[in-house]
Amino acid sequence: MGSASEPVDFVSLLPQLTLEEKCTLLSGKDFSTAEGVTRLGIPHVRVADSVSGIRPAGIEAEMTTASFPNTACYGATWDADLLGRLGEELARQARLKSAQVVLGPTINIHRDPRAGRNFECFSEDPLLSGQLAGAIVKGVQRQGVAACPKHFVCNDSETLRHYYDVRESIDGRTLREIYMAAWQHLLRTASPEGIMTAYNKVDGLFCSEHRPLMQVLRREWGFSGLTMSDWFAVHSTVASVKAGQDLEMPFPVFRGQKLVQAVKNGDVSEDEINERVEKMLKLRDQTRACHSEGVETSVVDESTNRIARELASGGMVLLKNENDALPIDPFRCRVALIGEAAQQPVFTGGGSASCIPQYRHSPRDILDKKIAGGVKYAAGVRTRRIIPVADSALLSAKNGNHGVDIAYFNDGDIEPFLHEHSVKATVWMLGAFKPGMRCPGGRLEMTTALQPRSTGDHTLAVRCTGAFTLEVDGDIVLTGAARYISTEQFIFNHTLLESRVQVPMTAGKHYNIRLNMQGPERMMQGEPTPYAATLCFEEYHAEDAAINEAVAVAQQADLAIIYAGRDEQYESEGFDLEDIRMPENQTRMIQRVAAASKKTILVLHCGNPIDTSAFIDSVDSVLLAHFPGQEGAQAAADILIGALNPSGRLATTWWNVLEDCPSYEHFPAKKLEDGSVAISYSEGLRVGYRCPGADDAAKAPRWPFGHGLSYTTFEYSQLRVRLLSQQQQISVSVNVKNTGSVEGKEVVQVYICPPSQTKVWRPRRELKGFDKVLIAPGEVLTVELGLDPKIACSYWDEGEKAWRLEPGVYGVELGGRTAEFTVVEEVIWNHV
Template sequence: MATVDIPVALATDLSKHATTPATHGQVTQVTTEISPSDPIIKQLTIEEKVQLLSGRNFVSTAGVARLGIPPLKLVDTVNGVKGSDLHNGTSTLCFPSTACLGATWNRELLTRMGKKLAAQAKSKSAQVILGPSMNMHRDPRGGRNFEFFSEDPLLTGELGAALVNAIQSEGVGACPKHFVGNECETKRRIQDVTESLDGRTMREIYLAAFQVMLRNSDPMALMTAYNKVDGVYCSENIPLIQDVLRGDWGYKGCVMSDWYGTNSETAALKAGLDLEMPGPSVFRGASLVKNVQNGTVDEKLVDQRLANVLRLIERTAESHSTEPEKSLNDESGNCLAKEIGTEGIVLLQNRKSVLPLQITQKLAVIGSAATTPPISGGGSASAPPQYLQRPIDSIKALHSHPEFVTGSEGVKVHATIPICAEDQIFARNGEHGVDVSYFNDRIEMPITEEFQKIPQVVMLGRIKPGLKAEGFHYEMSTTLIPTTTGLHTIGIHATGSFLLTVNGKEVLSETVSGITVEDFLFKPERLEVRCQVEMKAGMPYFLKLVVQPHKPASMTGEPLVHGAKLCYIEEYSDCNAISEAVAVAEHADATIIFAGRNSEYESEGFDLPEITLPANQVKMIKKVAAASRRSVLILHCGNPIDVRDFIDDVDAIICAHFLGQEGGNALAEILYGKVNPSGKLAVTWPKKLEDTPSYQSFPATETARGWEISCGEGIGLGYRHNWVNSPQFAFGFGLSYTSFELSSLKVTRSNTAASVGDNEIIVEVELSNTGPVSGAEVVQVYVEDVASSVTRPSRELKAFEKTHLEPQTSETIRFFIKDKYAFSYWDEETRCWRAEAGEFKIHVGDLVAQIHLEQGFSWKGL
């Protein structure tokens, strides 16, 4: 790999910066060399200083070549490290979604994953991975929940720290996000989370996840959220960045904005926002240079921000490279992705011990996700996989008689018309794809032409060389060959005005205006325009799409986006699809039904309106289950699903999350019992949406003051809520093919610490595998304050450990929990953590013991 030389002033010994997995509850610190008075800063001109404080393009920062300061490349994300191109990027190893990572409850597994992510980042010549996401599963309608670990801050913080430490142990920076309060996608760029940073809700839930993560790791960077908290944008929130993050927690790393999440010049600088992303800069360009030169902005303030950026460059010195991006094939990484999938899959129901399946049974596999699995939710966490593992192929591969496995596509699961299948379109050269020509207005000859396999054009913040910004258009053409005869649907997603012709006849035209980058990237329904065309199977149809780019009414600072996508779906009937699926199921010993959601339903940029499945999926599940001797339902989702309509119809239910590129193999191994399921829910599944504690307070709503969202449930998030109706599946729930028992609970106190808050409770419990097969169990320790002076949840997770045991074996599990973490709550009056003397209970799994904490104490910060 070609590396970039770092100047002597920056080339400090990276070994002192490397982070290693810390003991649970232990702070990992780094020493730093660069300060605002460092010689390297004195050598920079004000223009160079300012350019180092913002992005140069969508993924990179500027460097200063004359001083040997390299640029930084920052890429998404922990589920798959993407390269520079957002839509046709270099493929990468795609791991399961973060919600699945949360369900593993396994720090060691995520440690191994972090090292693989660092290698993938280096293959993309990137220095910083934008993740993990540390926000909470607050409401089951949250569009981005699949990208978050859990509803619990301790579980989130410790798993996040494991990833951060492992990524950074390989010389690549991690950038946890979104600090703080970005649990709702509705109007996320302008919404105000109307909660005090010194209130219990923020301190015990939303800030706590970041606090736990920082207690156990030292991320090189941290990303602020789009939203406001208590009336102030996070990117310019002095109490948030200076008082809490820098002051209370002592964080020394680089603080950057979310993409286009900077809202000011001076306010963001003063608050402590070091890096504005992406570029070209909106707030840190010529205006800031001028304001420094005329004394409006103190140059020392710029130097302070710059020191943190240079420190990030220094700490990632090992990963700086000028090599072109490549797709790194990693067989052991693929195996790890499968292992994570098997450990995160949650067995929710297994009546009559239907699972594991037998490799000699006749199996029916129903549902489109069996052949086109949803490997991720939508948005920035979605990455191009190196391959797609089809579950039906994996199920056949492990079967003793593959011919005994038959399939049916079932009902369609699309929220919008899908992009046209590559194998149905042909470019002029005879290959599958489209031809695209770019023209300057009033000139007949194209400026440039290109062949593309995917029927999509994207120009974000730039246009093709040679095109005139004030006047151009482009044309996409291809020959489409339908596989069936019928009234088929063509959909166009375009920014601007377009005209679509089929065999020379105009069939659709529209002007799509008011489209933002957010809409283009995350809200396809805002762009979609569709029409129906009668077509015959096997006949060629020449499609030509002419697009005139849109002209925004005003410039917002975001880049202009020009794009078009050709979408297509053939006519079909839900009734016919279900009838076909029923016919296949009737002849099988067991039926595997795939259902749930995909990236069209769960995505960055918008929230779900409900948690029920579409009516056609529910109808299919019930009809197929009724026709089946035994039925197994596979649910793909990042959020809970209301299963009341069909839970009694099926024998087994599996929560499969979004499983990445090895998902098919992971599912097959669980189905056949090659691997024993050990996933535990990291989020509560309610029976119905109305049972959710945040139901009345989600999503953001428009008020006289603007878009606002409050945490009406307070600290009663998820399992902390006093449920009127018991949940469908509780936090921490997950079945196994074996059985476990907990016994011999022992709780003692250690009083040897120099500080009273650092004394520990020691919890010991014996875990036994009493069943017939090997498996893993998660031992969970909860604390209950029996008689608190303030309202507290009946149980709070304080420790956990995942342990694998062979059948008929036992192991003693020990937990060491500091008093100040075990028993404290946030005191809003004194604005510090406080623990009262009194009676507490320790809950370990299903066992309950009692312990007395006789001494009260209070403290501030970590």
């Protein structure tokens, strides 16, 4: 095994492994760990979500971590250099959490604005997605930590994601030019140690056992790292191994002893096992420098905070700015600050890309210090999708402490086998049950005394997996049946478990609450069984009165800043949005405040585009703040007062209304008459700005791909385009002048237009290069980009099953300037 001075080459240990040990290495140990082999000193591998903040181990872990913006915000930075620095910081954060693999970035495509996980992805454009993801991967891996981008491929919707079939050929143009192209651009830019395969099927085969997809990945594109399944995304023992799926996560469902037996039966050869195991051992070698058994920790560091702030501000997009509303003069205006998110800041979307930030700076506190006269605040309407867990401060257990008492009973027992006191009014188990609990069967009883602060028709709610009754002072006020839902829905989509009732209550009075819930009557197959009971409570809130208060505050100010939009309850892994309009109560508040205010600035939190039709003409400015992480409030304030010039540009088209989106009629997945689940990509290549409607004045989007305003202006001149070295490079250069009075960053976007005579339909233009540059007032900067003509100009030929570079005259569009170049020779090619 080597001397003390010579570290073990883990790949060299392959011959020493038993068959059982080899199969052990091909499955996870738990939700956060891939198994090792102690006998030979092969360490386990800790994997950690995500590029928005490295989470601690365990689904319920509550340790904080450095919280960065969401990936859609990264896309809007258009800044590969900055994202490379983020990657290096993520590696440092991973080491603090004793992790060797960062699960991400996510490079699925923003196909439809209802997709629940779009906030976790970069863009509708494959080149922008792949190149920015590659920058993060290179940054992570420069520091000895592995990156595992996800999800290969077509996991562009959350609805029925475990089952739906994308009925498109992997050799069809739609997949090759949009969805798989993002992965090609990634692999041209970086060499990730791992790639996570998607839940869904493509053309009838699950991605985890899709041999043709794996052959594209490894043979055509030369990927040499490991493939890891998404959690519970393996559906077979033999097929997944033969396809090339290296690691099943989170623990052996179809592998383990089943895989050992498959080898002994001759269904899988040991050579095939060895090929998979070698990838797992190589991962240990590549991450050798960060293997440790250290204690997880969270360290607040100013250099980390600076990167988080730079990312947030660099991705914020000034969508609209009229009537000189922005920037604000902090010394000459009275400011009304409106919205719950101004007091309770939005950080992240929901699901595995969420994390608990190290600190919570509110926009109210920050702006109150930056505005000379301070701010006047009104909370306005509530913004929530679920009723919050009952505040422990309102609950009294039998021992007089805050919280609840919980008793657990097995079937047939009169006396409980376990008593607990819990500060939080919740029980949450996933597969691992309380000691002594027999499942299925049994029940629990949660009791507490609730003392509301106000009088009104308050809301009690429960989120239970089993049949339940809820009593108030001995009277049953709510009942519900058992809810059998998947593990992922249990983790992410809490509304599926929630039942509500309004109960009149008096301030200060104690109400005896009893929640009885029956345990599961049957166990889940292939994944752990959820078991949960949560008591939720919310006091009455008079929304009309709250809006009136916001209006009154706005009337007394020179301008109003409204914080609105969505949070992790609306945009999350596990489910898709049904609509893209703002919640109705927020829309009413914006309309009323804007009508009363001299000037209105809207700060929007969201990962997906929002239909702003109902209020856009009423507000003067709109700043897209995304889900901006723990430094988001500071970054937005810097932009609002002009301390920083906004430089974000949209990485996704914002349509006027949902119906304008090309995928509107084909999203999400649907169950068919034969019981199968399918999703259609009927819009083909017409995704986002590639849709002809994006160039049609009558159907033009609200804000196009690449849009973003600045506090300065830029002028482009002297566009020069040359095809060099026997068609090996397109040289593009342009002069960009800052014609305003303040320093600013400009995103130079290069689009290629196909020849007028082409054999197939092609988008009018496609992004093929970009750069982000800082330019001082009056400065002229020459920006130069080199493009590979095969990558920039080819389309996928389905008949040839290869890329075709057609001869002809191609156009270049850049900053309102146009130029042409000629390709003389036709080329057929197929590689990364």
